[in-house]
Amino acid sequence: MTRYTQIKKLDGPEALRDHLDRIGIGLPVSDRVDPSGVLADSVTFTDGSAGEFTIPNRFAVLPMEGWDGTTDGAPTDLVRRRWSRFGSSGCGLVWGEATAVHPTGRANPNQLVLDERNAEAIAGLRSLLDPAQVSGLQLTHSGRWCRPVADPVPRPAQPHPVLDARQHLRGDEVMSDGELDELIEAYVAAAIRVADAGFDFVDVKCCHGYLLHELLGARDRSGRFGGDFEGRTRFFRTVVERIRAERPHLAVAVRLSAFDFVPFRRGADGVGEPEPSAGAPVPFGGTSDGTSIDLDEPNRFLDLVGELGIGLVSTTAGSPYTNPHIQRPAYFPPSDGYQPPEDPLVGVARQIAATAELRAAHPNLTFVGSGYSYLQDFLPHVADAVATVGGTDLIGLGRMILSYPDLAADVLQGRPMRRRAICRTFSDCTTAPRGGLVSGCYPLDDFYNEMPERIELAAIKRRLREQQR
Numbered sequence: 001m002t003r004y005t006q007i008k009k010l011d012g013p014e015a016l017r018d019h020l021d022r023i024g025i026g027l028p029v030s031d032r033v034d035p036s037g038v039l040a041d042s043v044t045f046t047d048g049s050a051g052e053f054t055i056p057n058r059f060a061v062l063p064m065e066g067w068d069g070t071t072d073g074a075p076t077d078l079v080r081r082r083w084s085r086f087g088s089s090g091c092g093l094v095w096g097e098a099t100a101v102h103p104t105g106r107a108n109p110n111q112l113v114l115d116e117r118n119a120e121a122i123a124g125l126r127s128l129l130d131p132a133q134v135s136g137l138q139l140t141h142s143g144r145w146c147r148p149v150a151d152p153v154p155r156p157a158q159p160h161p162v163l164d165a166r167q168h169l170r171g172d173e174v175m176s177d178g179e180l181d182e183l184i185e186a187y188v189a190a191a192i193r194v195a196d197a198g199f200d201f202v203d204v205k206c207c208h209g210y211l212l213h214e215l216l217g218a219r220d221r222s223g224r225f226g227g228d229f230e231g232r233t234r235f236f237r238t239v240v241e242r243i244r245a246e247r248p249h250l251a252v253a254v255r256l257s258a259f260d261f262v263p264f265r266r267g268a269d270g271v272g273e274p275e276p277s278a279g280a281p282v283p284f285g286g287t288s289d290g291t292s293i294d295l296d297e298p299n300r301f302l303d304l305v306g307e308l309g310i311g312l313v314s315t316t317a318g319s320p321y322t323n324p325h326i327q328r329p330a331y332f333p334p335s336d337g338y339q340p341p342e343d344p345l346v347g348v349a350r351q352i353a354a355t356a357e358l359r360a361a362h363p364n365l366t367f368v369g370s371g372y373s374y375l376q377d378f379l380p381h382v383a384d385a386v387a388t389v390g391g392t393d394l395i396g397l398g399r400m401i402l403s404y405p406d407l408a409a410d411v412l413q414g415r416p417m418r419r420r421a422i423c424r425t426f427s428d429c430t431t432a433p434r435g436g437l438v439s440g441c442y443p444l445d446d447f448y449n450e451m452p453e454r455i456e457l458a459a460i461k462r463r464l465r466e467q468q469r
């Protein structure tokens with residue numbers, strides 16, 4: 001198995017640049033990060049209906065759910081702790097986590113649900129943020145990955161031979177057009193609650209294999225919500241237009257898996273490999289063989305996004321269920337996953353390059369890039385360089401925000417980085433919820449490190465290692 005160079009062993013930006021040259025990856029790296037330089041710039045985005053919003057700097061908290069709401073979908077103290085840390089992070093934008101529009105659409109039994117019962121408690125999360133931060137909430141229905149109770153209850157958008165086999169589906173689980181019509185109403189009702197809670201924007205989530213992402217690629221679906229591009233985008237379009245009509249002062253944003261590959265599986269040596277996917281639908285933003293990027297349709301989708309007056313987009317990739325290495329590049333992948341099939345830096349560079357290409361083609365949209373956490377000590381150096389060359393407008397922080405919530409504040413105030421807090425991509429924040437535990441940074445956040453769940457997590461990892469031998 002190939003061992004890739006660990007980032008923490010590189011002793012400065014120059015060493016990272018040499019390493020990138022050696023492995024043939026083009027990624028810009030600044031030698032030094034000026035605290036009042038490009039990362040401190042404010043960014044203004046324009047929503048065609050709600051107007052202008054000014055974000056005080058270029059750092060953004062990415063949506064990061066914690067599998068830690070009540071089983072009714074209300075926030076707990078753990079959720080509030082996370083949001084308080086977002087509030088004092090120094091990031092100019094907070095993109096609030098996946099929140100289900102209906103209890104049956106949850107990805108786990110502890111995901112937040114924005115129904116009438118929880119509206120006030122979820123509104124309370126907004127008050128934990130800094131009033132200067134621009135904030136929004138991500139609305140979701142998990143589609144194929146619904147798990148509202150202990151056992152999964154998949155509701156795919158279209159058949160998929162590989163995934164249907166993995167999930168032991170009968171074939172009659174696909175959501176009907178009538179169910180989708182009803183779901184539009186649930187999205188609109190939830191978006192009204194987002195507006196009334198005082199958030200600046202709502203994200204109609206289209207990523208990570210969940211329902212709206214699967215619909216974008218639903219070439220094999222018949223009826224009004226599949227087939228051609230018009231049909232595959234109908235659900236998204238209708239939801240956005242309906243939200244506009246109900247709450248014109250609420251900005252609408254979208255988080256998009258800008259490209260996707262076929263499902264990967266654990267090969268004989270433990271390393272990830274593409275699963276042969278003959279007869280499977282072409283992934284949205286992927287080539288017909290499903291192993292590289294084709295941005296033709298994502299570009300078309302972003303044209304539509306612009307026509308709908310949306311000004312804010314976050315780019316991400318793939319799905320944590322089927323090809324996590326393209327979404328969350330990691331040196332130590334989740335214990336139920338596969339060893340990286342490529343240097344994780346390739347995954348980082350792939351997301352950064354795709355975002356840059358889309359941004360160049362859509363100058364009126366404001367982009368939040370993702371996948372930076374693997375850069376570790378050099379996250380600020382690459383962020384600075386990418387923003388300087390116009391590769392993105394904002395730098396999204398995912399896993400790093402869990403281990404090192406005030407990284408942005410340190411960078412913007414010129415303080416040295418706290419090395420002990422830097423996310424080393426141990427993936428415990430993914431392994432824990434896969435094992436039914438709350439998600440958090442068990443290795444580096446003392447609060448989680450001292451929880452009894454840490455012992456359980458160690459046992460889960462041990463069991464998985466034994467099964468894989």
Ligand SMILES: Cc1cc2nc3c(=O)[nH]c(=O)nc-3n(C[C@H](O)[C@H](O)[C@H](O)COP(=O)(O)O)c2cc1C
Pocket residue numbers: 062063064065066097098138207208255316327328329370371372373374396397398399400429430439
């Ligand atoms: C524990 C965990 C929870 C996540 N929850 C969400 C979510 O609610 N919505 C979403 O769009 N992405 C979610 N993501 C993906 C992240 O937003 C981000 O795209 C990904 O971690 C890559 O960015 P990074 O390299 O900074 O971690 C989650 C990732 C992790 C590890």
Ligand code: SF4
Pocket residue numbers: 399400402403422423424425426427428429430440441442443444
């Ligand atoms: S558990 Fe902590 S160190 Fe590991 S990937 Fe998550 S945030 Fe990073």
